[in-house]
Amino acid sequence: MLPFEKATSLYVNALSTMHSLCFKKAWDEKAFADLLCLPTTVGYLNDCAFVLFSVCDNQAEILTLGVVPDARKKGVASSLLKHSFDELKKAGVKEIFLDVNVNNLAARKLYEKAGFEQISVRKNYYDEAGQKSDALVLKKAF
Numbered sequence: 001m002l003p004f005e006k007a008t009s010l011y012v013n014a015l016s017t018m019h020s021l022c023f024k025k026a027w028d029e030k031a032f033a034d035l036l037c038l039p040t041t042v043g044y045l046n047d048c049a050f051v052l053f054s055v056c057d058n059q060a061e062i063l064t065l066g067v068v069p070d071a072r073k074k075g076v077a078s079s080l081l082k083h084s085f086d087e088l089k090k091a092g093v094k095e096i097f098l099d100v101n102v103n104n105l106a107a108r109k110l111y112e113k114a115g116f117e118q119i120s121v122r123k124n125y126y127d128e129a130g131q132k133s134d135a136l137v138l139k140k141a142f
């Protein structure tokens with residue numbers, strides 16, 4: 001696994017390629033370029049994984065996170081979260097929030113292992129081709 005680097009607009013191609021391997025609704029290069037233009041967006045990636053946060057004062061929210069299928073279940077996402085949290089802590093972040101689909105068991109396990117706790121539920125938040133599902137709102141405090 002290559003070391004994690006800070007996401008910049010130089011990486012929009014790698015980010016959109018990896019995103020398309022991880023999600024049905026892929027974000028294109030422009031979507032990543034627009035996000036990375038914002039001063040509030042912070043992200044990290046390597047050759048097989050990525051994460052973007054929106055940071056405001058001492059709070060951060062995970063916008064997207066993924067590991068390409070071939071690299072899963074090897075601890076990559078856990079390492080990426082640890083790296084990101086170390087960096088965000090240095091920048092003064094004290095709380096991280098995220099939404100996760102109640103049916104996404106892999107992500108729920110990842111976040112539980114990383115120390116997140118459920119603080120709320122958004123009923124029918126996701127709608128994939130008419131199939132509705134709840135979002136769990138999770139929080140981790142440093």
Ligand SMILES: CC(C)(COP(=O)(O)OP(=O)(O)OC[C@H]1O[C@@H](n2cnc3c(N)ncnc32)[C@H](O)[C@@H]1OP(=O)(O)O)[C@@H](O)C(=O)NCCC(=O)NCCS
Nearest residue numbers: 022065066067072073074075076077078100106107109110
């Ligand atoms: C969720 C995701 C990021 C996990 O990445 P990963 O690199 O495989 O995760 P890790 O290897 O660090 O695993 C973390 C924990 O979750 C568990 N886990 C990972 N995938 C799992 C799965 N499919 N089912 C059950 N548990 C799983 C691991 O076993 C590990 O727990 P353990 O140490 O007790 O064994 C990856 O599956 C992914 O990219 N999915 C598609 C995109 C996505 O859902 N992103 C999150 C949106 S909120």
